[in-house]
Amino acid sequence: MNRNSRAVPVGPLLMGGDNPVIIQTMWDKPLTRDLAEEREALEKMAAMGCGLVRFAAPSRDGAEQLGRLAEQTSMPLVADIHFDYRIALKCMDYPLAKIRINPGNIGESWKTEEVIRKAADRGVALRVGANEGSLPRELRGAQNRAAAMVEAAAEQLNILEKLNFRNAVVSLKSSDVEICRQANRIFAGQYDYPLHLGVTEAGPLIPSLVKSTLALGDLLREGIGDTIRISISDSPFREIMAARELLANLGMGSRPHVNIVSCPKCGRTTFDTHKFTEEIESYLYSINKNLTVAVMGCVVNGPGEAQHADLGITGMGDKIALFHKGEIIGRAPLCEAKEAFLKELEKLL
Ligand code: SF4
Incomplete structure (x- = not known):
């Protein structure tokens, strides 16, 4: 009130x-x-x-x-x-x-x-x-x-x-x-x-x-x-x-918002979630759409724990996997992680 x-x-x-x-x-x-x-x-x-x-x-x-x-x-x-x-x-x-x-x-x-x-x-x-x-x-x-x-x-x-x-x-x-x-x-x-x-x-x-x-x-x-x-x-x-x-x-935002979920990493990680999140976060705040984006460290728990995400990225051995609502939709080498992620993200906008 x-x-x-x-x-x-x-x-x-x-x-x-x-x-x-x-x-x-x-x-x-x-x-x-x-x-x-x-x-x-x-x-x-x-x-x-x-x-x-x-x-x-x-x-x-x-x-x-x-x-x-x-x-x-x-x-x-x-x-x-x-x-x-x-x-x-x-x-x-x-x-x-x-x-x-x-x-x-x-x-x-x-x-x-x-x-x-x-x-x-x-x-x-x-x-x-x-x-x-x-x-x-x-x-x-x-x-x-x-x-x-x-x-x-x-x-x-x-x-x-x-x-x-x-x-x-x-x-x-x-x-x-x-x-x-x-x-x-x-x-x-x-x-x-x-x-x-x-x-x-x-x-x-x-x-x-x-x-x-x-x-x-x-x-x-x-x-x-x-x-x-x-x-x-x-x-x-x-x-x-x-x-x-x-x-x-607080439910008081005046415009749509990208909800970012990311894992803290642990001994299973094959993907640096900290660095990746930092690289993309300011761009995510400029998106005018309600979306959940997940950045996860390993495929063991990543897609499962973030299965509500509209778009997720997770480490998968020497690659990354992209997922949508828990389902894997693409893979790419680690060095192409950002490019592959942003390409999929744009499809949602
Ligand atoms: S998603 Fe994988 S790397 Fe990240 S905290 Fe969970 S188990 Fe560890």
């Missing part, structure tokens, strides 16, 4: 209300001069189901470069701004979908107000909110850490609401799973702004997946959360894959 957040326009998207949860990630390096790498990556991210990508804009030159990128892509972009309100103003001369600001580090209130007025004028959404690690001084050390985060967000929303600005998205992030859950629950009980969910500084792949699944999984099941970022010390593509998996397994 959704808590009925208000729907806020974010570029071409509607965030909140009954709209699907939007997957977002953050670009993890400085922008290149010709932006070719970024354009290509954004295209791939869109194909993988990502709806929104955030970029740091650390300077006014950086804002112009990001603005140029926004002009060259159909992916809605978010500018992440700290300290200098003029960067936010510059960003809004370009088609950015959303600006993330922290009024607490922008300085005098008139600076934040200028940003809000221009956002209202240009129809740009603003993201505000609190990270537990950067609460205002008076709230640091509060006994109820989750309530302190909500209080910090409320103070920021007051500034926006005084100017009748309502196109806001709020985030309440902590690296502590329980605090993250509590803060978002408290906020959701008091406000209808869309919530951006995430565990901050969640760590490398494994800790992040565990923490994010625990925190975000529970909140989403309660109808709380309108956009998610699974923050991982790894590539943004992995963040998208993790978010897709989470939403698909």
Whole structure:
């Protein structure tokens, strides 16, 4: 059940209300001069189901470069701004979908107000909110850490609401799973702004997946959360894959999904399932069809254990075998495994 957040326009998207949860990630390096790498990556991210990508804009030159990128892509972009309100103003001369600001580090209130007025004028959404690690001084050390985060967000929303600005998205992030859950629950009980969910500084792949699944999984099941970022010390593509998996397994995915099953390998294996899965996974996330794909290590158990798979590949001595619903449909030498698998996969699309 959704808590009925208000729907806020974010570029071409509607965030909140009954709209699907939007997957977002953050670009993890400085922008290149010709932006070719970024354009290509954004295209791939869109194909993988990502709806929104955030970029740091650390300077006014950086804002112009990001603005140029926004002009060259159909992916809605978010500018992440700290300290200098003029960067936010510059960003809004370009088609950015959303600006993330922290009024607490922008300085005098008139600076934040200028940003809000221009956002209202240009129809740009603003993201505000609190990270537990950067609460205002008076709230640091509060006994109820989750309530302190909500209080910090409320103070920021007051500034926006005084100017009748309502196109806001709020985030309440902590690296502590329980605090993250509590803060978002408290906020959701008091406000209808869309919530951006995430565990901050969640760590490398494994800790992040565990923490994010625990925190975000529970909140989403309660109808709380309108956009998610699974923050991982790894590539943004992995963040998208993790978010897709989470939403698909909660039955909340907005598009068809390839369910990947693969065996962990054991002493019987004749096929490197780990390497093969890594090679094909980002492609599988770009497929817009409900399918189950299996990557298994041996023919002794592989086709049997994955007999529900629409397409499976398994080791078979010095060859691989391809199977459909448990029946072997082809064989190929190990060196042609990928080519043979992709050829069969294409027949299903
Ligand atoms: S499918 Fe074969 S290789 Fe993989 S774990 Fe099972 S028995 Fe081991």
